[in-house]
Amino acid sequence: MNLPARVVDLHTHLFNARYLPLESVIASAMKKDESKLADYVAQLLYALAGSSYADAQDLRADHPLPFTPEDADEHYLEQIWDVVRAGLMERVPADMIAGRSPADLLDQPWDDAPAEPGLSEELVGIIDQLASIDYAAEGWIDPDPLPLHEPVTSFKELGAAPRIVDVLGWARRVIRKALRAATDLMDKFAWGSHVENYLEFFLTMLKSEKAVLKQLLSSYDKLGAGNIQVLHMMMDMQLAYPVPKPPRYPFPEQLRKMEQLKQDNPQSMFGFSAFDPRRDNWRQLADTAIAHGFLGFKFYPALGYLPIGNADPVLESRVAAFFDYCIAGDIPVFVHCTPIGFQTKEKKGLNAHPKHWRALLEHERWRDLRLCLGHAGGGRASNLGVSSAGWMADNDAEWRDADNFARIVADLCATYPNVYCELGYITELLDDPTARELLVANIERARAEAQQNGRPHDFLDKVAYGSDWHMPSMVDNTARYLDVFVDIMNRPAYVAHRDLFFHDTAMAYLKR
Incomplete structure (x- = not known):
């Protein structure tokens, strides 16, 4: 050629997520003026969005997961979860990771990692807000109630001493449910005559x-x-x-x-x-x-x-x-x-x-x-x-x-x-x-x-x-x-x- x-x-x-009024963008695509789900999903995306200029890290994975068009939503959900997981694990210091196998690390108590104010703590707070969403009030009924979509609990309900694996599992369930609900409720033709994949849009915005x-x-x-x-x-x-x-x-x-x-x-x-x-x-x-x-x-x-x-x-x-x-x-x-x-x-x-x-x-x-x-x-x-x-x-x-x-x-x-x-x-x-x-x-x-x-x-x-x-x-x-x-x-x-x-x-x- x-x-x-x-x-x-x-x-x-x-621009990325931090340049857009995402609460309004998402709610409007849902044909609403306001939505708690839109608010909290927007807060999640703001927190995750990387910045080249000093106030945030770029947490995107270096190696994208395998992709096929049939599995597009699953692909983008897992990519976004990968970013969330990296943000949550920021609280785990290098000396706690050193010498431990992945399984051993995940079995460690969450509270043993220093809880310094930072992205990890911000994410836990946002995810806890997402866990409180009344999905019926938002107008969404889960069409696919698999284990990952089971009713989610608050962070406190994980118990007094949750392990890292417990927190990550809880966060993954909450995130997947919230993102699926938000994108299901968004009109696929809100921005044009072509069907848009909003999960892909969210991922790019990070x-x-x-x-x-x-x-x-x-x-x-x-x-x-x-x-x-x-x-x-x-x-x-x-x-x-x-x-x-x-x-x-x-x-x-x-x-x-x-x-x-x-x-x-x-x-x-x-x-x-x-x-x-x-x-x-x-x-x-x-x-x-x-x-x-x-x-x-x-x-x-x-x-x-x-x-x-x-x-x-x-x-x-x-x-x-x-x-x-x-x-x-x-x-x-x-x-x-x-x-x-x-x-x-x-x-x-x-x-x-x-x-x-x-x-x-x-x-x-x-x-x-x-x-x-x-x-x-x-x-x-x-x-x-x-x-x-x-x-x-x-x-x-x-x-x-x-x-x-x-x-x-x-x-x-x-x-x-x-x-x-x-x-x-x-x-x-x-x-x-x-x-x-x-x-x-x-x-x-x-x-x-x-x-x-x-x-x-x-x-x-x-x-x-x-x-x-x-x-x-x-x-x-x-x-x-x-x-x-x-x-x-x-x-x-x-x-x-x-x-x-x-x-x-x-x-x-x-x-x-």
Whole structure:
């Protein structure tokens, strides 16, 4: 396969659990405002999440367990348990381990290990809270009451002198039950038209920032050292939920940590901060981000706001001021643009409809906004009665439908000088053998329409490669996803655009 010399992945995420309001994210996917189970699972993930910057260890196992698709949930449960076990065993000193067989060590009294305040004690407290969950009240009945799913007890009920093996066995039962219940209750389609494995998402969220970046870059090993750069997108999600709960890291701290990651890896990554018009201090946060090397901003309408036409006059004025700010500095804005996405249970995904961006760009005030429409409208998806065939349209009627996100995105790219798009996370390209040819056919439809309508730009000059890593379906399939586009761009009709698609268009958008 003739690989491109250089690749920019224009759509990635490098944060971990501590950067997200996981209590709200999990509860919302359960279609609830709040949930004790969501709260305690979030606390568990916060405690386990590694940090590259001094306040936590990366406890992930170095050697993943064997994996088969049929055993995916079991695989991820055991991987997460492996991290929990490592955290619990932190309290056991080296001199207690030395000279003992594993069986002998496990038979030692738990209380013989020094109980210094630390991760082990924090985990015991969180696991004890999980053991108290009323699963019936949460709406979950265990469909598979195996021994590992038997009713769990509190830590105190282990007795006055539990052994290490008793504590680990108790913790494993509690953890497995809690994670299975939480992920069973989460709507598998909460974030899109593709079934998500939330256990895999939780596992990925446990890595440190550096480990996340390392995993992402290793997905592109076939390109050779130094030939991949990634654009990292931050997310500011706290205020999107009915009961806002802060992430473990406040947003200014998130900025500092991601700035440090960029400084440590200047040749590998670029960074975008995030904008939320519900923040009174959005301008201060934006100035800080730009001053510290962030190149632009992520704008995520599915979290509850529009690019234009917000009913709330305060939101409307802040969004307008934000776009003025970005135009004044020629600062790039990256937006989610599919009908669903990482929406809350209020299902505001249609806020991302590209018709709203058309309405914005038609104003002379904002026509020069430097904009990238993420996912380029996406694949086939529906939300609240609105359906978009996207890049999977299989006939002219579907392509020309008024709500086909992909068609509108392509037209905006062909019309406006600073409007771009990227083709990340169109999961049909991984699953459907006909999807690749549908994508190509629709690219040609878009190009032909642009020419017929006298648009000044060729769509192929405005579209770039992206993945939306670390969404669960992309983490293990990054190389396959790249291969789809390498195959397409190596075709004789497209080879002249290959460097543009994989590298140059992204750099033009980023002004690099």
